[in-house]
Amino acid sequence: MPALLRQAFFARSVHAVAPDLIGATLLFANVGGVIVEVEAYHHTDPAAHSFRGPTERNAVMFGPPGFAYVYRSYGIHWCLNVVCEQAGSASAVLIRALAPTHGLATMRRRRGVKDERLLCAGPGRLCEALGITGAHNGHPLGKAPFRVLARPDLVEVVSGPRIGITKAVELPWRYGLKGSRFFSKPFTDTRR
């Protein structure tokens, strides 16, 4: 059984945590899968929600590492981030896609689709599949119902530009598990 990831794992540079999360297993009430796609956001980054300072919505980003920042996207979907570094750093990793491994039937029911590839391929989709909502904003990832399990030793990570943003589009801060079938969008760049 892999080790549970502790707060110390997240209390490092967001640019170290983000690729290290690839291959880890994210569970919420025993429903979830292997993290195959993430993006890093930093408070000095114009594309980050924290770039212009604290607001009611992004307050959790300015707190300590290891907590969930869940926000409403386009007024419709929920998206899950993990806060990194230290209180005040206002950096976080956006969880963008999972390879489903636990609770497939529950995910299919919540999502209303049968295709395994469509259950968790996208930040809004995976929150719907796992049952994560704004009610879980500020919840620690180290405590139930969250569980994050360490990845295997050997994981091949690819990187490329982030998806769906209009600012700082050139920064290669999107990371993926090489060869995964569960990306929200394909990687064209295969550095690292």
Added chain:
DNA sequence: TGCCCGATTAACT
């Protein structure tokens, strides 16, 4: 106060 836009998704043509 009002208007525009966005770390998205599904359902269209």
Added chain:
DNA sequence: GTTAATCGGGCAA
């Protein structure tokens, strides 16, 4: 390929 759904935040007035 385009568009609607729907709401928090930035910014002009």
